[in-house]
Amino acid sequence: MSCTVLTKCLDRPPVSDKEILRYAGCKDNNDEVSSLLCDCLAEAEDHLSYRVCYCKLGVKFDRNICDFGVFKVESSDLAKNLSGCSEVIVFCATVGTMFDRLIAKYERIMPSKAVLFQAIGSERVEAVCDSFCDQISRETGRRTKPRFSAGYGDLPLELQSEIFALLSCEKNIGVTLNDSFFMSPSKSVTAFLGLCD
Amino acid sequence: MKFSDFLNNNIVCLDGGMGTLLQEKGLPVGELPERWNLTHADVITDIHREYFDAGSNVVSANTFGANGLKFSDDELDEIVSAAFYNAKKARELSVSDKEKFVALDMGPLGRLLKPLGDLDFEDAVSLFAKTVKLGVKYGADLIIIETMNDSYETKAAVLAAKENSDLPIIVSNVYGADGKLMTGADPAAMVTLLEGMGVDVVGANCSLGPKQLTPIVKEILANASVPTLLMPNAGLPKSIDGRTIFDVTADEFADEVCELIKVGVRVVGGCCGTTPEYIRAVCERVAALTPIPIEPKNITAVSSYTHAVKFGSSPILIGERINPTGKKRFKQALVERDINYILNEGVNQQEKGVHILDVNVGLPDIDEKEMLKTAVTELQAVTDLPLQIDTSDISAMETALRIYNGKPMINSVNGKDEVMAAVFPLVKKYGGLVVALTLDENGIPTTADGRVRIAEKILITAEKYGIDKKDIIFDTLAMTVSADNFAAVETLNALTRINRDLGCHTSLGISNVSFGLPNRDAVNGVFFALALENGLSAAIMNPYSPDMMKTYYAYRALHGIDANCTDYISAADSFTIQATPSTPTEKAASNEEYRSELEKAIVKGFRERSRELTDELLRSENPLKIVENEIIPALNRVGEGFEKKTVYLPQLLMSAEAAQSAFERIKCAMASIGNSAESKGVFVIATVKGDIHDIGKNIVKLILENYGFSVIDLGKDVPPEAVVEAAISNKAHLVGLSALMTTTVSSMEETILQLREKAPFCKIVVGGAVLTEEYANKIGADKYAKDAMEAVRYAESVMAQKN
The missing domain is CATH 3.20.20.20 (Dihydropteroate synthase-like)
Structure with missing residues (x-):
């Protein structure tokens, strides 16, 4: 079974200030935070890249066991998520290593900005995922399920190892996995995207 | 013939892809290709032989991922041994009459190095060293370090190669379409680093096809005084009928590669998607080409992880400010291990436009080796x-x-x-x-x-x-x-x-x-x-x-040198020393809410303004009075707002930073009269072993310092023994531990256990995303603090009881 891993460099998805402030734990906004956020967004621009590597797999179900051919996993939540799909896209998305440098820098010299950069990174990587999923839906002409990641529900985080082996994330988009299944760069996401039949 | 002699006078042909060929021959996803050296020796030998037959001068043994993170020591030895057995057997079997060499191939370890990842630089060097020693033991003619996308890991691999062998070293990095490595280095930076370390060939491989790699290769050629290597992909992959097809054909590939040989490339091969067919097409054309001699470029340069100067x-311009000579405040910062002070000096000088930072942290009473290591590591995290x-x-x-x-x-x-x-x-x-x-x-x-x-x-x-x-x-x-x-x-x-x-x-x-x-x-x-x-x-x-x-x-x-005087014009404004901006002494009159301008500046989180106002106040007031009457009330106001949830984390931090810039002026004033501020208590703080996330800890540290505590920050991934030692040697009143991952709560527990035994005098407060009050009690902490303010309140209550 050979599977082709493709990579994409996406255009910058639109930014939602509101989402960012939500990630930063601000329930309402004020001028001081807004102006700091403005600075942070300008500074973030050069440090962001929007990359995805992905591959299409077939999937068969045996009760709660999802069999992707290259690996199997037992998870009732994933099986439920993918019900009605015989194909799925497995992907890894990231905003890149340079963005983590920015967070690391401000963690040291200005935590207020670090908190906002953390929030920007979370918003950005989710936006990349949204934009990628939209693209896939357009390209395939198929409706997609909500994306589903290892660690959601009963889908074990350990599955990350299989996903990384499949996608060669390090070679393709520079994402690595450590022993605790944490990804570097930190603003990265892996997920399954069910393609509705 | 030795490889280095061959390299001097020839265009060197390497081999092509291995991974894609193995997948076609049935290598399952997730299985490590290096194991096939043992289980499918005939398949591996065959591929090597096909490359030799196609005209390769160098075949890389199947050791790309053979490292101590993936294999036990024994298995690693077996695998490298078999890899060389197979490659050498292929050399014997080959019908080619070319010069034939076998290389030890080393790719990335698969884990990112600190400070971005969690792998220590020296651990990376040791891991590469294991593989290098085996390569030497089993008869490698040269070492190829390839597909590296981080300059730091590349340096670790080269050091390991130099320290454990005398073999020629070829280094090839992966550049993206933006012309940079994943971690930021451009070709000039890599050439500067690698030539400085004495490698024999530098180059680029993977990620792109030969055409897209052209500008990068030309950049390497322009900077390098050693031979340049090119090992592109066969273009980009496509999925056709369930098979992976690359979009550049063997002939196109060979033509494009040869164009670059004509402008100076001396070592060529293929990466993903290339097969013996591609290499044969390249080798056939190479036979008709003469190698372009390597010109010494005589470039004097230094580099960082992003660029060369x-x-x-x-x-x-080399900034001289990171140097304690004649600076009382700097000396104090060194004695107190106040790394933030040094980092700010670095960042500020960069903003002023220097190109290089001098780093001198020598003082008679400090461990200079340790301090310099910390300063260099930390500076590299905040400046490029x-x-x-x-x-x-x-x-x-x-x-x-x-x-x-x-x-x-x-x-x-x-x-x-x-x-x-x-x-x-x-x-x-x-x-x-x-x-x-x-x-x-x-x-x-x-x-x-x-x-x-x-x-x-x-x-x-x-x-x-x-x-x-x-x-x-x-x-x-x-x-x-x-x-x-x-x-x-x-x-x-x-x-x-x-x-x-x-x-x-x-x-x-x-x-x-x-x-x-x-x-x-x-x-x-x-x-x-x-x-x-x-x-x-x-x-x-x-x-x-x-x-x-x-x-x-x-x-x-x-x-x-300055086209259209652009730089001069944009800098000219800063030449006149700005008179301190007139500070309207509106006092509280205009704004009833605030008792003073400084309080307002801190509450609003204006750093510059807080510093200026403090300087002004220092002309007439006692430093400690300013702290007591202005700064602390402002902080309390924000802190209370945070506790009542009317002020959010970014605002709390902005205020804390504004207060810190005021404190910095106070510390300076006190250092110049030979005084240091009285400490409210000693607080040792650390993110526990195994945990590399420390934003939470840094926030707590900042707020504690604001409230007058001496904070000894041990950083992240700190072993229990180090926490205990710091608690004892600093006679800490409190120890704060942070953990963000479920997997590291056990090291928090271990740290508490050791503290209770050896430093029973200190109170322990814990926090972090995965902790709860219940869990904190279970692992024996004195206090669970849900946020920085709660940690401050607890620390204050502990000190109140002591006094």
């Missing part, structure tokens, strides 16, 4: 400027050179035999541009003649160590003109002659010339201008000095 017509390692302690120098992510400047060597014997081997091993002071056992010659003679001696000695003169930059030593009226003249004469007659670059520490004179800046600025006109390449200087910056920008404008 080249010495030439435009003067290079190259660093100048400034120390006379050789072991501190070596430690810093090892962990530096690039080719550093080294300050300094001089004409003393003993010093040259200690410094030059380090320059040779790690790479570096070394500042050479024109003094020797007899001191500093008063005449230019004497200094030039020392320079000549230094050059001759350097050559014996294999150090090129482009990697030596002379400092002809600016002496105090108030003590000797002709001091500056002799320094300039020596400078001119070294520049003109010896063809070397020069650097000066400018500020010394004006020592003992009033309005020193004026003298410094003019001396800098004179030195530049005499050929000075670089200056170690104070970027906060308007006179120095004026000279720098004006010189560039006058010498035609």
Whole structure:
């Protein structure tokens, strides 16, 4: 079974200030935070890249066991998520290593900005995922399920190892996995995207 | 024939892809290809033989991922042994009559290095070293380090190769379409780093097809004085009928590669998607080409993890502010291990426009080796400027050179035999541009003649160590003109002659010339201008000095280095010292909410303003009164708002930072009268072992400092023993531990256990995303704090009970 891993460099998805402030734990906004956020967004621009590597797999179900051919996993939540799909896209998305440098820098010299950069990174990587999923839906002409990641529900985080082996994330988009299944760069996401039949 | 001899006179053909071929032959996803050396020796041998038959001069043994993170020591030995057995067998079986070599192939370890990831630099070196030793044991002819996308990991691999073998080293990195490595380095930065370390070939592979790699390869060719390598993919992958097809054919590939051989590439091969067919097409064309000789580029340069700084017509500014000499506040920061102070000096100087940062943390009472290592590591996390390692302690120098992510400047060597014997081997091993002071056992010659003679001696000695003169930059030593009226003249004469007659670059520490004179800046600025006109390449200087910056920008404008005077014009505004912006003493009148302007500035989180207002208040008020009457009430106000959830985390932090900038002025004022602020209590803080996330810990630290606690920050991934030791040696009242991952709560528990046994006098407060009050109790903490304010309140209550 050979599977082709493709990579994409996406255009910058639109930014939602509101989402960012939500990630930063601000329930309402004020001028001081807004102006700091403005600075942070300008500074973030050069440090962001929007990359995805992905591959299409077939999937068969045996009760709660999802069999992707290259690996199997037992998870009732994933099986439920993918019900009605015989194909799925497995992907890894990231905003890149340079963005983590920015967070690391401000963690040291200005935590207020670090908190906002953390929030920007979370918003950005989710936006990349949204934009990628939209693209896939357009390209395939198929409706997609909500994306589903290892660690959601009963889908074990350990599955990350299989996903990384499949996608060669390090070679393709520079994402690595450590022993605790944490990804570097930190603003990265892996997920399954069910393609509705 | 030895590989290095072959390389000198030939275009070298490497092999092509392995991974894609193995998948076609049935390698399952997730299985490590290196295991096939043992289980499918015939398949591996066959692929190698096909490459040799196609015309490859070098075949890489199947060891790309053979490292100690993926395999046990025993298995690693078996795998590398089998890999070389297979490759050598293929060499015997091949019908090709070309020269044939077998390389040890090393790819990335698969884990990102600190500070971005969690793998320690020295651990990475040890892991690569294991593989290198096995490669040597099983008969590699050369080492190929390839597909590396991080400059730091590349350096670790090269060090391991140099320390454990004498084999030729080829290094190839992965550049993205933006022309940079994943971690930021451009081709000039990589060439500077790698040539400095003495590798034999530098180049690019993977990620893109030959056409897209062209600009990157040309950039490497323009900078490298060693042969350049190119190993592209067969274009981009496509999925057709469930098979992976690459979009560049063998003939197109070979044609495009040969275009680049014609402009100077000397080592070629293929990466993903290439097969023996591609290599055969390349080799057939290569037979008709003659190798282009390698021209030495004679570039004097240093590098950081992103870019190279080249010495030439435009003067290079080296910021001198990270140096405790004559600075009371800096000395205090060093004694207190206040790394933030140093980091801010670095960031501020970068904002002023320096190109390189000098780093000197030598003080009699501190462990300079440890401090320099910390300073270099931490500075690399906040700035992308190259660093100048400034120390006379050789072991501190070596430690810093090892962990530096690039080719550093080294300050300094001089004409003393003993010093040259200690410094030059380090320059040779790690790479570096070394500042050479024109003094020797007899001191500093008063005449230019004497200094030039020392320079000549230094050059001759350097050559014996294999150090090129482009990697030596002379400092002809600016002496105090108030003590000797002709001091500056002799320094300039020596400078001119070294520049003109010896063809070397020069650097000066400018500020010394004006020592003992009033309005020193004026003298410094003019001396800098004179030195530049005499050929000075670089200056170690104070970027906060308007006179120095004026000279720098004006010189560039006058010498035609600054196109349209753009830089001069945009910098010109900053030349006039800004009178402290008129601070309307509106007091609280305009805004009833705030008792004072400073309180308002802190509550609003205005850093600059808080600093200025504090400076103003310091003219008339006692520093401690300002803390008590202005800063603390402001902090309390924000803190209470945070507790009531009317103020959110970013605002709390902005206020804390504004307060910190006020405190910084207070500390300065107190240091100058030989006082330091009274501490409310000693708080040791750490993120526990295994955990590399420390934003939460940093926030707590900032707020605690605001409230007057002495905080000893041990950083992240801290072993229990280190926490215990710090608690005991600092007689800590409190210890704060943070954990963000479920997997590291156990090391928090272990740390608490050890603290209870060996440092029962301190209270332990814990926090972090995965903790709960219940869990904190279970692992034996005294207190669970849900946020920074709660930690402060608890610390205050503990101290209140003690007093």
